[in-house]
Amino acid sequence: MPVSREILDAVVKAYDVRGLVGEQLDADFARAFGAATAEVLLPEGGRLVVGYDMRPSSPGLAHAFADGVNSRGVDVVDIGLASTDQLYYASGVLDAAGAMFTASHNPAAYNGIKLCRPGAVPVAIDTGLGDIRDLAVAVDGLPPAEPGRRSEDDLTDRFAAHVRSFVDTAALREVSVVVDAGNGMAGHVWPAVVDGLPIRTTPLFFELDGSFPNHPANPLEPENLRDLQAEVRRGGHALGLAFDGDADRVFAVDEEGRPVSSSLIGAVVADRLLARHPGATVLYNLICSRTVPETIEAAGGRAVRTRVGHSFIKRRMAETDAVYAVEHSGHYYFRDNFRADSGVIAALVLLEAVADAGAPLSQVVAPYDRYAASGELNYEVADQQAALQRVADAFADRGRCDTEDGLTVVTAGGWFNLRPSNTEPLLRLNVEADDADAMARLRDEVAALATSA
Structure with missing residues (x-):
């Protein structure tokens, strides 16, 4: 069944697809959008990785999308349940295009699609997403193609090992942290990442449940941090971490439950990375605190300002060979993660900084907290x-x-x-x-x- 232009215009945003399940996003939409995605991103054939979050609608939408991709002669690798940064990792390590089914922090009634080209190169409205939208209304008129193949590959353990490569696991000291997964995908990836490490995690809402029975998976809203703050204040923890629904963003509170800005977290992580990559370029978006470029320059790095938005940031990272980038909204990008953002990598590097300091988070960020x-x-x-x-x-x-x-x-x-x-x-x-x-x-x-x- 053809997809209406009205729906496509409503759900295709600047960087992704986001809409109401049933009313706007259904199997027919996903199938047509999958066929159009294959045509635009992989016109010569190839592979596309599909992952999905814990929302009840995600598996069905992802499988219908994969049917559409296969219908255009493109192979699909189904990695199953995944965080968005895990999908980007799969795109990079398999050198395949990618589609992640998630609505991130949006309520349960929503779902969406985040797309990338092989190597986790972002797809935005002006770099392919608009073309996919325009083609999705006409896929029924495309000539038939030899169907692509379908395979499955759970990359969770490989992704966890990749995340651990950003810290010195042999020297990592014990640290206690409360982690609020918000019933989102951090509950899937965090246990694999910290398995075998001296990180004592008190888990909150690790059960995967796309109805979000405890609170919305949106740590930007202060009321959604209350459970985390209460648990941290019970004592004995160096900090608390909260992830959004698809776990590509992370937010922190200190040992007293006070929210710590993403700029301060970004500055701490920048210091760590510049110690390992002396003189490297680090990007920061124009809404970050002044403490971020000041920290980069004090550590001997080159600070480069960029616009807000992951497409701009990833493009600028490629142009400058930046080792790292900070965004004020809780996104942290790593060159050695295919220039993609990762909440769990940022969280692990932050935990390493806290463990090395032998002090709670408030003391670790105090030297950066100047404004x-x-x-x-x-x-x-x-x-x-x-x-x-x-x-x-x-x-x-x-x-x-x-x-x-x-x-x-x-x-x-x-x-x-x-x-x-x-x-x-x-x-x-x-x-x-x-x-x-x-x-x-x-x-x-x-x-x-x-x-x-």
Whole structure:
């Protein structure tokens, strides 16, 4: 059955596919999208790896997608239950295109698809995803092809060994951590990663359950950290970790349950990697704290700023041969992980830093915690560009401005970035300053200007 253009336009986003199961995503959609994916990503044939998360709808959608891929003469390697970073690893190590069925942190009613080319090269709307969307409405008109083959290959143990290669397991000291998997895929991969290591894990919600019976698998929302914070505060733990649904992002709380920003975690990991790769390039996106480039440069590395978004970051990593990249949203990218992001690799490197210090996380991040930050704030505006222009005009002679991704202004005592959402009538504001009072003044001034119309 053909897929409607209306549905395709609604569910195909800038970097992936995301929609309501049944209403927008069903077996017919997955089958047509699989055929179109094979045609666009592998026109000469080859292999495509398919993985899926714990959502009840994921296996069926993944298998229908694989049918569509096979129908175009492309072989499918089914790796079964996987985290998104495990799928990227499979794409890299097998040199195959990849499709991960997950809706990440979205509610249970949703599902989606993340795609990559062989070697875990990302696929975005302007690098193939738009072409797949356009072809999916017309796959019934494609000429018949000799069907591809289907095989299965569980790479979990190999992926776990790969993750462990980023730390010195022989010298790793004992460390105690609470891990909240949110009933997501961290419950599948984390036990394999830490098996045999001196990491004492207190697990929370490791049971795979795509209905999310305990709390949504979205650690960005403070209420979803409460169980983790309570368990950490019971004592005896150096830190706590929370993963999103597909486990490609990780967030941390210290031994008192206080959230630790992704910029501080990113700075700690950057220090570790630069000690092993002296003079290497490290990327950071333009919303990261100033402590990130300062840490990179103090460690002898080359700090390069990039736009927000994994496609931009991975492309820039390839151009600069960067060893690592930090994104403010809990994504951490590693050159030796096929330039893909991995929550579990970042988590393991962070645990190594805490274990080496013999101290809880608050003491490990204290030297990096130099500025006051607002976090990301969202403001609904009728006209995004008019609001950006008002703010730009007001700060034209008060600091250094650039428009690489929205509007970034660096003043004498701080900086802010104001950028439009790609999907909603919102402006997203991030502010950082030398102290809390200066940050609050800058935040309030920018917010007032942006919302004054």
